[in-house]
Amino acid sequence: MSCRLFILIVGTAFLYSCAPSLPDDVETAYNMLPKKVEFNKHVKPILSDKCFACHGPDKASQKAGLRLDIADAAYAELPETPGKRAIVPGSLRKSELFKRIITDDPDLIMPDPSSHLTLSAHEKAVLVKWIEDGAEYKPHWAFIKPEEHEIPDVADEDRVVNPIDNFIINRLEQENLSLSPEADKAILLRRVSLDLTGLPPTIAETEDFLKDKSANAYEKQVDRLMASPHYGERIAVDWLDAAATPIRTGIPSIRLETCRPGAIG
Structure with missing residues (x-):
């Protein structure tokens, strides 16, 4: 075995050994996520429903001086805890958001129990994968130039009439669902x-x-x-x-x- 290959193997093993562990239910949900988590489709609805009440654009209700609706604010050093950041793109270990949504400590967990809001295992998994993948923020979908997507392969090819069907059937198959029989x-x-x-x-x-x-x-x-x-x-x-x-x-x-x-x- 060459020295370079040995270093690569050891480095990879070290990297994975240092990755924060996930609760069993979150890990199960994580393994069921699509290959790519999209901000507007998967992430923003969670932040809007569960986080913006305390960390959104309304300064009157904003806590800890943290805003999660703007990338620059989310990536910045936390005003009340210098040296720490809510989100460090690509790093779960350095992201306070990850630590707060995974912990069981009632004094640290987010959303705050007093808000009567909770994150499901699936929602936690989405945020985890989003941070791992770079925590990219995107503008409202109406301001994003449409892109041609690769047509996904599906198992139920007999039901495909046009390319739109591929996307519909692909999503159904991800959810372990199937199309109903065609109506008369x-x-x-x-x-x-x-x-x-x-x-x-x-x-x-x-x-x-x-x-x-x-x-x-x-x-x-x-x-x-x-x-x-x-x-x-x-x-x-x-x-x-x-x-x-x-x-x-x-x-x-x-x-x-x-x-x-x-x-x-």
Whole structure:
């Protein structure tokens, strides 16, 4: 064995031996996580639900001067404990956040028991993996340029019709779930009609769809429904409801009466 290989083996063994151990339930949950933990999808919901109440942007409720909603603040030296940092990307041992979510000490554990919030084993595992992988913060998904993702392989290839199915089936397989049997045509038309227009299909529309044996029969129904004025009405309902409901900030709501013909001008 060469000297270089020996050093590599010893160094690797030392690295793993120094890695902090995880509670059994957290380790089990950790082993079930996807290969990559995404901030907006997996991490931010946990921080928002369980951490931001005490360590978010609201200074009035902020504790220990710690903010976890901003990367620079989370990585910075803790104001009340110089030399320590809440998150050190890539290092569990140096990250106070890791120590606080893993400990059983009621005086140290986070979230604070007085908040009546707790982290599940899965949530702890997600935060652990996120820190290990570099604790990368990302802006809101709406400001992130879309990227083309590699289409995942799935075991149930017979149910794949288009690439979107690969992503859906892949997630179901991760959760040990499977697709339900495909609904018959009448039910499919009823579902898409209610979803897009809020109205059930007529008998004539159902009969026409059942008679259509073309490969794109369903797609033609979707196009028909989206061309209907009822589709616009269905999509506008939520916005009209929001406009007619008083906004909690105190801004007066828009009264629907102003939308009547002749009410404006």
